[in-house]
Each structure stands twice: as C-alpha cells, then as structure tokens.
Amino acid sequence: MAVAASKRKKTVSKESADRAPERAKRASKRSAAGSGLTAEKIRDEALRLIDAEGLDTFSTRRLGAALGCEAMAIYWYYPSKDALLDAVVEALIARLPMEPSAPGDWIDALRKLAHAYRRLARQHPHAFPLLALRRFATEGTWRFLEGLFEMARRGGLDDRTTARFYRLVASYCSGVALNELAGLRDAQRETSDSNLANSATAARDAFPRLAAVSKYLAPDHYDDVFVFGLELLLEAVARAPQEGGSDKPRSKRA
Numbered sequence: 189m190a191v192a193a194s195k196r197k198k199t200v201s202k203e204s205a206d207r208a209p210e211r212a213k214r215a216s217k218r219s220a221a222g223s224g225l226t227a228e229k230i231r232d233e234a235l236r237l238i239d240a241e242g243l244d245t246f247s248t249r250r251l252g253a254a255l256g257c258e259a260m261a262i263y264w265y266y267p268s269k270d271a272l273l274d275a276v277v278e279a280l281i282a283r284l285p286m287e288p289s290a291p292g293d294w295i296d297a298l299r300k301l302a303h304a305y306r307r308l309a310r311q312h313p314h315a316f317p318l319l320a321l322r323r324f325a326t327e328g329t330w331r332f333l334e335g336l337f338e339m340a341r342r343g344g345l346d347d348r349t350t351a352r353f354y355r356l357v358a359s360y361c362s363g364v365a366l367n368e369l370a371g372l373r374d375a376q377r378e379t380s381d382s383n384l385a386n387s388a389t390a391a392r393d394a395f396p397r398l399a400a401v402s403k404y405l406a407p408d409h410y411d412d413v414f415v416f417g418l419e420l421l422l423e424a425v426a427r428a429p430q431e432g433g434s435d436k437p438r439s440k441r442a
Contacts (some may be wrong), residue, residue: 225255225257225261225262225264225265226265227265227266227275229255230251230255230262230265230266230272231272231275231276231279232279233251233254233255234246234251234272234273234275234276235276235279235280235312235315236254237250237251237254238276238312238314238315238318239312239314239315240314241314242314243314243315243317243318247259247269248262248263248269248272251272273318273322274322274325274326274329275326276315276318277318277319277322277324277325277326277329278326278328278329280308280312280315280318280319281319281324281328281329281332282328282332283304283308284301284304284305284308284332285297285300285301285304286300286301286332286335286336286339287300294339294340294342294343295343295422295425295426297339298339298357298422298425299418299422301336302357302361302418303418305319305361305362305365306361306364306365306368306414309365309366309368309369313369313372316365316366316369317366319362320362320365320366336354337350337354340353340354343429344428344429345425345428345429349428353421353424353425353428356421357418357421357425360417360418360421361418364413364414364417368407368410368414371405371406371407371410372407375406375407
C-alpha cells in the first residue's frame with residue numbers, strides 16, 4: 189500500500205508540474221486583464237523606454253516593471269520581443285507624411301517624406317536604428333510602402349526603377365541620419381572630454397586638408413549636406429520617366 193501511495197503521489201506531482209505553465213499563463217492573463225494594459229499602451233511605453241535608456245538595455249522585464257505588470261503579461265499582446273519592436277517601428281512610420289504641397293507633385297511628396305524621416309532620427313535617436321536596420325514586417329508598414337510605390341507608379345516609374353530608387357533614397361536617408369547621430373554624440377563627447385578635444389585639435393593641425401574639409405562635415409553643416417545630396421537624388425528620380433524609367437510602351441523613332 190505504501191508503494192502504491194508513493195506512485196500516486198509521484199503521479200500527482202508530475203501532473204501538477206505539467207500544468208504549471210498553463211497556470212502561469214492563466215495568472216499572466218489575469219494580470220494583463222486587471223492592469224488596464226492594451227497593445228497601444230505597451231507599444232508606447234516601449235518607445236518611451238527605448239528613447240530614455242536605449243535599445244541595448246531594453247527588455248520585456250524592464251518594460252513590465254515600468255507598466256506595473258509581469259513580463260509574461262506583455263506576451264498576451266505581442267508574441268515576442270521582435271513583434272513588439274515591429275510595432276514600435278510601425279508607430280514611428282505612421283508619423284511620416286506622404287502629401288505633396290501641390291496636387292500631383294510626387295517629387296515634392298518624396299522631399300517632405302525624406303525630411304520627416306530625418307526629423308524622426310533627431311526626435312528618437314535611440315529608437316531610430318529600428319527604422320534604419322529592421323525589415324518592415326507589419327500591415328501598417330506594408331501599407332506605407334504600398335502607398336509609396338503606388339505614388340511612384342503614378343509618377344511614371346516602372347517597378348524595377350521604383351525598387352532601384354527606393355533602395356538608393358532610403359539608404360541615403362538612413363545612412364545620413366545614422367551618421368549624423370554618431371557625429372552629434374562625438375561632438376558632445378569632445379565637448380566634455382578634454383583629451384578628445386586635444387586629439388581633435390592635434391589632428392587638424394597635422395592634416396590641413398582634413399581640417400579644411402571637416403569643418404563642413406560638422407553638425408552645423410548637416411542641413412546643407414543633407415539637402416545637397418537629397419536634391420541630387422530627387423533630380424534623378426524626376427528625370428527617370430523621360431530617360432526610360434517606365435515600362436510603358438514607347439514609340440519607335442523613324
């Protein structure tokens with residue numbers, strides 16, 4: 189009888205252990221339901237934390253503490269940390285305009301979009317790498333691309349040319365923004381660290397051409413450099429339909 193009782197006890201213990209994850213999920217669900225959480229609230233707090241502390245330290249555990257819930261409760265709204273970060277990207281993309289100053293002026297719409305994208309980098313320097321380095325993976329971001337590519341189609345670009353210019357302009361805007369953020373951080377460090385400031389001064393003294401050009405690469409010239417490069421690209425985009433960047437049949441010359 190003692191042996192039988194021991195087996196029953198082991199069986200009950202095993203069943204209890206098997207049900208532990210299920211009980212934990214139910215507890216997390218009750219916690220999520222009772223804390224007033226929503227997908228939007230979680231996403232917005234995630235963005236706030238990333239802005240405040242950076243991507244390297246961001247975790248669902250820290251997010252749960254900020255929200256006043258267990259980290260497991262977050263997973264009732266987002267199946268993974270990646271899914272949550274995708275939602276943050278979608279929220280940032282939703283702030284970008286695609287409206288020209290004049291009806292039908294799609295080049296102006298691209299110009300506004302590029303400048304707004306760069307402003308996002310300034311407003312959210314810690315979160316911006318998500319935009320620059322992650323693939324779009326949500327319905328909202330796909331809808332954004334659909335609108336962008338449809339605008340290019342109406343402007344006379346075929347799909348291949350659209351893809352080429354999308355990669356080119358997007359890479360330019362992301363690269364410049366990331367470079368500017370790094371430059372601003374370096375400028376701040378140089379201001380607060382006398383050793384770095386002295387090294388920079390020594391470099392300028394030793395390399396005169398470097399010093400002459402570098403002053404135009406400093407933060408107070410960022411706007412000028414960005415506009416210069418962007419306008420070159422937009423001029424090329426505007427010329428593309430007349431230079432064969434369209435899959436519409438063209439009449440043969442006699």
